Amino acid sequence: MVKSLIKSWFLCLSLSLVLIACNGATLKNKQPEVVSLTVSVAASLQDAMKAIKVLYTKETPDVTIIYNFASSGSLQQQIEQGAPVDVFISAAPKQMNALESKGLLLEGTRQRILNNQVVLVSPKDETGISNFEDLTSDKISKIAMGDPESVPAGQYAKEVLSSLNLFDQLKPKLVFAKDVRQVLSYVETGNVDAGLVYATDAKVSKQVKRVATAPP
Structure with missing residues (x-):
């Protein structure tokens, strides 16, 4: 990547x-x-x-x-x-x-350069989660994700949970973070039982494990 x-x-x-270079007389x-x-x-x-x-x-x-x-x-x-x-x-x-x-981008410079996936992660020693449906278990009390209003990873996470008909059911358990790295930190420290992050975030952490990938 x-x-x-x-x-x-x-x-x-x-x-x-x-x-x-164009802005200065070089x-x-x-x-x-x-x-x-x-x-x-x-x-x-x-x-x-x-x-x-x-x-x-x-x-x-x-x-x-x-x-x-x-x-x-x-x-x-x-x-x-x-x-x-x-x-x-x-x-x-x-x-x-x-x-x-709002005219705040320089015309002609916008480009799409990346793709990623939303994945479900849990602390390394967590054994009770193997898929998204397991999040509904009474044993799972806190699930971290980015704030859907301001964090793209949170927006995508909401879309994933909604597509699985889980978002409304899981609302009481959701903990919104300011960015996806804060979600990862919550999972790493055990402050939550699981979190939704990008696949690239899960890959860089040795303290979490990837338990499920969001459906395309």
Whole structure:
């Protein structure tokens, strides 16, 4: 996944650098100036993006990348409020659509670069969960997911549970988190019995196990 993301990331940064070059009167013989890029990224992508930064800065030492990780909804609000951002990578089209409708995206730069899956995870030593239906058991008291109003992973999790006719039934057990990494943390620490995260989040944690994958 990281390899495919790197290609798209290089493309995004290349676009940004072209725009920066167009905004300044750059002379042919002038030494390249150090450029700082502020990149707002959905929290679920932080591991991949940190790895990409190491590779990218080796190739382009004159570019300094400054990351801002948060839920896509929070990042959208920051941009709407005037936060300086050069590149925005959202986990869902909803936030991109909102910014585009307000004219806050540079025309022609929006691209879809990633796919992911919603999975159900539990603490490593949990043995009572093997599928989504097991969440209805009386033994399961707390289930974490992102806030559907602001977190794409939460929005997708709600859609999954609704498609399985489980969302309304599980409402009393649901614990909403500010982003998908907080969901993962809740599961890792045993503060909840299970959580819905992206497959990539489950993969990076040694303290949780993936017990089920959302139906397509």
